[in-house]
Amino acid sequence: MATYRFETLDVFTDVRFGGNPLAVFTDARGLDTAQMQALAAEMNLSETTFILPPEEPGHTARVRIFNRTAEMPFAGHPSLGTAVVLARTRGGAEPVVLGLNAGETRVEMAVDANGQVVGGDVAAPQPLSLGPELDPAAIAACAGLAPNEVPTAAHAPVAASMGNPFVIAEVAAEAISRAAPDLPAFRRAIAPHPAFNGRLSLLIYSRAGDQVRARMFAPLAGTWEDPATGSANAPLAGLLLSLSGEESARFEVTQGVEMGRPSRLRLSARRAPDGIRATVGGACVPMFRGEVSL
Structure with missing residues (x-):
């Protein structure tokens, strides 16, 4: 039996209990697709993300995003929340680059007066x-x-x-x-x-x-x-x-x-x-x- 840790955040808000809740599994190695989908359904949030090692040079992580019923190629609040978790884990405010199913997604991080990462800006992976x-x-x-x-x-x-x-x-x-x-x-x-x-x-x-x-x-x-x-x-x-x-x-x-x-x-x-x-x-x-x- 393996143990998988997760964090939750409220995204697109600066106050607790606002915004869109997100669950982030911080090390999803060992989970298969069916397990990820089951965990997302159990969390019962709009989306849940799973962080994996990067597959491409220059990427910070490979990230898979699931809603309650299906995997998603891209989603905004999961990309932002996951990038905040990654940035806080590694320290510093350098951009986070996610490998998503929809393509490379870059997140510029935002910090407060104390240098703490508090949000960011997600570049959508595809043109309109x-x-x-x-x-x-x-x-x-x-x-x-x-x-x-x-x-x-x-x-x-x-x-x-x-x-x-x-x-x-x-x-x-x-x-x-x-x-x-x-x-x-x-x-x-x-x-x-x-x-x-x-x-x-x-x-x-x-x-x-x-x-x-x-x-x-x-x-x-x-x-x-x-x-x-x-x-x-x-x-x-x-x-x-x-x-x-x-x-x-x-x-x-x-x-x-x-x-x-x-x-x-x-x-x-x-x-x-x-x-x-x-x-x-x-x-x-x-x-x-x-x-x-x-």
Whole structure:
């Protein structure tokens, strides 16, 4: 029987019991895929990560990310929280480079006045890619809203990814707090899109200048609502930049309010030779430590 240690953090917050909780298994050598998935389901958090030795030169670690039901190629708050754990373990504030299924992911670390690592900025591993547009009425139903509460003047609901695909939809500012996921509507909305492989993770947002309110629902993957979703907000920043014609943009996102876990995410997007790139950053607060024997 082997013992595996883990730590938990609240991510995209600077206060305990806010943000998005994350569990990090700090040395996952010896665990197979089925065990990692079982541990992630047992933790019952949005995601759980598993740190392994690096497989590529220049990488700090190989990291695998699991939600309650499946492995994920990239996710924002797991990348940030895992990088904070690695940085604190090794000491110093040098960048952390993670080898994820979606590719190399660099995290620039942030420190407080005492030199303690308190957060960072995650560079999404891929440039913005846009997929099909979805029926606004179907997406409105997914969020429990009326069709006229999903405006399409800026863009229709659209699949977008920087390493992990989401459907992004703007909603009326007065409607975002009333939104609630409708599981049958999610199933109906995904039916015409076999390329989505049964997955529909929906980020809804409203915007006032550079201030954004967001919520993310993924009930088909077991996450009824997520308090902070870096891998959805990064392509949101990229999408908004693509619509503006500007060279770069910055946004501040508030998410998780309706869940009682308010989160703050800072976004930046820029045009690069290979497309639009984005980063998502914020703070982390360490919470628990524990171990499990298998």
